Amino acid sequence: MKIHFEKREKKPSTLLIFLASLLSILIAIVFLGFIILSLGDNPLTAYWQLVSWGLGTVPGFIQSLVSMMPLLFTSLGVLIAFKMKLWNIGAEGQFQMGAFAATWGALYLFPHLGNPWLFIPLLMILGMAAGALWGFLPGVMRAYLGVNEILSTLMLNYVAIYWVNYLTYGPWKGAHSYNFPVTAEFPSAAIFPQYGTGGLNLGIFISIAVAFFVFYLVKYTKLGFNLGIAGDNLRVGEYAGINVKRMIVLVMVIGGAISGLGGMAEMSGVLFRLQPNFSPGYGYTAVIIAWLARLDPIATVIVSFFFGVLLVGSQQLQLFMQIPSSLVNAFNGILLFSLLASEILLHYRVRWVRL
Amino acid sequence: MNETVLELTKIVKRFPGLTANDNVDFDLKRGEVHALLGENGAGKSTLMNIAYGIYKADSGDVKVNGQKVEISSPRKAIEYGIGMIQQHFSLVPSFSVTQNVALGLKELGIVPNLPKVRNKIIELSKKYKISVDPDAKIWQISAGEQQRVEIIKLLYVRSQIMILDEPTAILTPQETEGLFETIREMTKNAASVIFISHKLKEVIEISDRITVLRHGKVVGSVKTSETNENELAKMMVGREVIMKIEKKPSKASGEILKVDNLHVMNDKGLKAIKGVSFDVKGGEVLGIAGVEGNGQRELSEALYGMRDYKGTVTVDGTKMKSGNVMDRIKHHVAYVPQDRKADALCGGLSIYQNLFIKAFSSPSMKFNPYFFVPERLRVPSLRLMKDYSISASSVDLEVKFLSGGNMQKVVLAREIGNSSPKLIIAVHPTRGLDVGAEEFVYNVLLEQKAKGAAILLIAGDLFEIFNLSDRVAVLYEGQIIGYSQPDESHLEEIGLMMAGVKNENPL
Numbered sequence: 006m007k008i009h010f011e012k013r014e015k016k017p018s019t020l021l022i023f024l025a026s027l028l029s030i031l032i033a034i035v036f037l038g039f040i041i042l043s044l045g046d047n048p049l050t051a052y053w054q055l056v057s058w059g060l061g062t063v064p065g066f067i068q069s070l071v072s073m074m075p076l077l078f079t080s081l082g083v084l085i086a087f088k089m090k091l092w093n094i095g096a097e098g099q100f101q102m103g104a105f106a107a108t109w110g111a112l113y114l115f116p117h118l119g120n121p122w123l124f125i126p127l128l129m130i131l132g133m134a135a136g137a138l139w140g141f142l143p144g145v146m147r148a149y150l151g152v153n154e155i156l157s158t159l160m161l162n163y164v165a166i167y168w169v170n171y172l173t174y175g176p177w178k179g180a181h182s183y184n185f186p187v188t189a190e191f192p193s194a195a196i197f198p199q200y201g202t203g204g205l206n207l208g209i210f211i212s213i214a215v216a217f218f219v220f221y222l223v224k225y226t227k228l229g230f231n232l233g234i235a236g237d238n239l240r241v242g243e244y245a246g247i248n249v250k251r252m253i254v255l256v257m258v259i260g261g262a263i264s265g266l267g268g269m270a271e272m273s274g275v276l277f278r279l280q281p282n283f284s285p286g287y288g289y290t291a292v293i294i295a296w297l298a299r300l301d302p303i304a305t306v307i308v309s310f311f312f313g314v315l316l317v318g319s320q321q322l323q324l325f326m327q328i329p330s331s332l333v334n335a336f337n338g339i340l341l342f343s344l345l346a347s348e349i350l351l352h353y354r355v356r357w358v359r360l
Numbered sequence: 361m362n363e364t365v366l367e368l369t370k371i372v373k374r375f376p377g378l379t380a381n382d383n384v385d386f387d388l389k390r391g392e393v394h395a396l397l398g399e400n401g402a403g404k405s406t407l408m409n410i411a412y413g414i415y416k417a418d419s420g421d422v423k424v425n426g427q428k429v430e431i432s433s434p435r436k437a438i439e440y441g442i443g444m445i446q447q448h449f450s451l452v453p454s455f456s457v458t459q460n461v462a463l464g465l466k467e468l469g470i471v472p473n474l475p476k477v478r479n480k481i482i483e484l485s486k487k488y489k490i491s492v493d494p495d496a497k498i499w500q501i502s503a504g505e506q507q508r509v510e511i512i513k514l515l516y517v518r519s520q521i522m523i524l525d526e527p528t529a530i531l532t533p534q535e536t537e538g539l540f541e542t543i544r545e546m547t548k549n550a551a552s553v554i555f556i557s558h559k560l561k562e563v564i565e566i567s568d569r570i571t572v573l574r575h576g577k578v579v580g581s582v583k584t585s586e587t588n589e590n591e592l593a594k595m596m597v598g599r600e601v602i603m604k605i606e607k608k609p610s611k612a613s614g615e616i617l618k619v620d621n622l623h624v625m626n627d628k629g630l631k632a633i634k635g636v637s638f639d640v641k642g643g644e645v646l647g648i649a650g651v652e653g654n655g656q657r658e659l660s661e662a663l664y665g666m667r668d669y670k671g672t673v674t675v676d677g678t679k680m681k682s683g684n685v686m687d688r689i690k691h692h693v694a695y696v697p698q699d700r701k702a703d704a705l706c707g708g709l710s711i712y713q714n715l716f717i718k719a720f721s722s723p724s725m726k727f728n729p730y731f732f733v734p735e736r737l738r739v740p741s742l743r744l745m746k747d748y749s750i751s752a753s754s755v756d757l758e759v760k761f762l763s764g765g766n767m768q769k770v771v772l773a774r775e776i777g778n779s780s781p782k783l784i785i786a787v788h789p790t791r792g793l794d795v796g797a798e799e800f801v802y803n804v805l806l807e808q809k810a811k812g813a814a815i816l817l818i819a820g821d822l823f824e825i826f827n828l829s830d831r832v833a834v835l836y837e838g839q840i841i842g843y844s845q846p847d848e849s850h851l852e853e854i855g856l857m858m859a860g861v862k863n864e865n866p867l
Contacts (some may be wrong), residue, residue: 016761227727228729230732234706238705241703244697246686247721248686
């Protein structure tokens with residue numbers, strides 16, 4: 006017997022894409038089960054713990070939404086670049102830079118600004134600008150110097166992470182932080198409106214609004230149309246009169262701004278202060294989410310929520326079953342693998358051939 | 361020296377839509393250089409890929425040293441002593457020459473004895489007068505030297521039958537001389553060489569026998585000593601006219617395209633176009649004939665603004681900016697590039713999106729950049745599909761699933777049907793198309809000519825040039841070597857100019 010791959014004659018249908026994604030999730034869940042088994046626990050109870058809190062209770066649901074927010078922002082940030090086949094994995098750094106800029110504005114630039122109507126938009130702009138800068142740099146290097154954006158965005162992530170570490174351990178360490186590496190708390194005018202005590206805040210709604218904005222951008226604008234062309238074939242982009250280099254930079258800047266806004270929203274909406282490791286790698290999970298959503302902005306909302314549920318569930322897992330919450334990272338890794346592997350099912354028909 | 365080492369009989373190979381080899385017979389004797397001559401697409405490479413085990417013939421026999429064999433893969437071919445150097449080399453760029461030669465050698469085992477390989481390379485390079493540096497990395501050395509490494513690889517495994525596919529296409533004249541010396545050295549040592557080319561002069565210089573292929577069939581097989589360039593040119597291009605196209609005399613109006621002293625570099629930074637000047641009037645077709653690789657690609661890309669140049673290009677009285685496509689689009693220049701899949705179509709996008717790739721750059725289209733509904737392009741696309749008889753199940757079908765002819769129709773529909781071009785630059789517009797699609801393309805271009813567009817037709821197929829053009833210029837090594845008339849009585853003259861012979865005694 007021999008496995009034979011035959012190229013499909015037609016575009017894979019939506020159903021097939023959905024089934025392939027579902028299959029990759031199932032495979033990741035089965036693998037996760039083996040890991041849980043090896044820890045001496047019952048996988049089924051663990052699965053239940055993983056989802057029951059986030060989906061079955063109101064506070065859990067709200068927590069999941071709160072966890073969804075940074076994931077959604079960063080996923081949308083990478084999604085735009087992916088549309089043009091720019092492998093931007095710099096959402097993490099852009100997210101951190103956005104958080105840094107927001108903290109800078111809130112605590113050091115204009116800490117005494119009392120009017121939230123002015124303060125919050127100002128911080129949003131700062132966050133977006135910092136994220137945009139972190140997208141602009143690799144964008145320019147890619148467009149005009151031919152530097153591989155995978156490497157430059159990845160490296161810039163570390164620069165951003167260590168920059169935040171430096172500030173929080175050093176000059177920005179809060180006066181009342183008992184020597185913990187955290188900054189002072191944001192002034193109240195710099196904090197997003199909160200709804201109830203569960204953490205539900207304006208940032209979540211902004212993130213969903215951004216998803217619809219990205220949907221509009223990709224689907225109904227000149228930029229989106231040209232994105233599709235240049236993403237499919239860069240040379241044809243040039244042929245059609247599109248300034249491909251400028252477009253690379255623009256796409257990286259827009260993606261960076263969205264991720265940067267995410268960082269700002271995490272500060273103003275959830276944490277209210279900058280601290281090291283405030284992101285458990287949202288920007289990397291974003292890559293998986295964008296792929297699982299097949300680069301569809303609306304599907305990204307749903308997939309981000311699903312990951313938010315998992316993130317919250319993993320904390321339950323740790324709390325009640327003493328299973329390390331980093332298990333979710335393992336799950337994410339396996340999921341990305343099976344997702345990439347499922348691509349082959351979409352484009353090729355697999356046959357068993359008798360020799 | 362008369363022993364036949366390789367014999368191909370009645371080889372038939374069909375691809376969807378065309379017969380690449382139609383009952384081809386070919387044989388190779390020990391110690392000879394047998395040239396396989398023909399235009400692009402004549403079936404030369406296909407035939408040799410069958411001998412080397414890359415393709416499998418639909419029917420026909422292959423005999424090596426008189427034994428009937430089944431060559432199912434290049435590995436098998438190498439076992440039978442057949443080696444092939446393809447147009448695209450198979451070398452690892454980051455490896456040294458020695459490491460590349462050692463790759464795939466069976467005798468070496470797990471820990472390769474590289475110094476031994478290195479010594480053997482030096483020995484071979486002395487014996488066959490091949491200059492290679494065994495320690496240089498592949499990426500550091502020129503294409504010519506890379507080719508020499510490929511030859512060393514064949515010599516190392518003692519190939520007795522060497523197939524060289526267009527080996528001189530990437531060489532400078534000096535390197536070509538060096539290659540010929542190596543070939544002579546190899547044949548002295550009882551190896552046999554199949555030399556694939558479309559360059560008459562080289563073939564005459566190096567070969568003992570010549571077989572000419574045209575449209576997948578053997579036109580003839582001659583001894584080199586008993587033929588000449590004229591005869592070969594005739595054989596190569598043939599005499600029969602494929603179809604009759606109604607070509608009306610041109611009603612040339614004002615000058616639309618004017619090119620003055622154009623200089624263009626190729627991707628490697630070498631001069632590809634060296635001071636070309638010409639003009640095309642409205643309602644006129646200027647055909648540029650020439651063997652591929654003489655600067656056609658660079659010329660067309662420079663004219664369309666996809667490649668930087670020195671010199672001036674004027675379209676309808678306006679001087680164009682170098683390397684600026686938008687400038688061309690704004691001035692109604694249409695471009696049908698040589699490689700439609702790579703340069704003109706987004707394979708992963710639908711037909712309707714491909715028809716409107718220039719939605720935001722074409723001066724004849726006005727769309728709102730902030731509210732643009734691509735689905736609305738379906739209706740006008742349906743009309744274009746009908747006008748250009750693009751056969752596809754729907755406008756939503758991805759272009760990569762179309763046939764070559766239909767792909768070209770999509771390009772034409774966009775470039776011509778969707779705007780009113782003043783200048784059309786068409787490069788090999790019918791390459792790979794069947795006769796029906798070919799005729800369609802011709803008629804579209806002639807219709808535009810009647811409407812007053814200026815057409816620059818760059819093609820390798822002389823009949824295409826004859827069918828369409830009003831004047832013929834011949835491009836040779838980046839220069840226009842001469843002009844001629846597009847009819848069969850000038851066939852030899854054009855053929856000779858294509859081979860680089862200047863027209864001294866016009867017929």
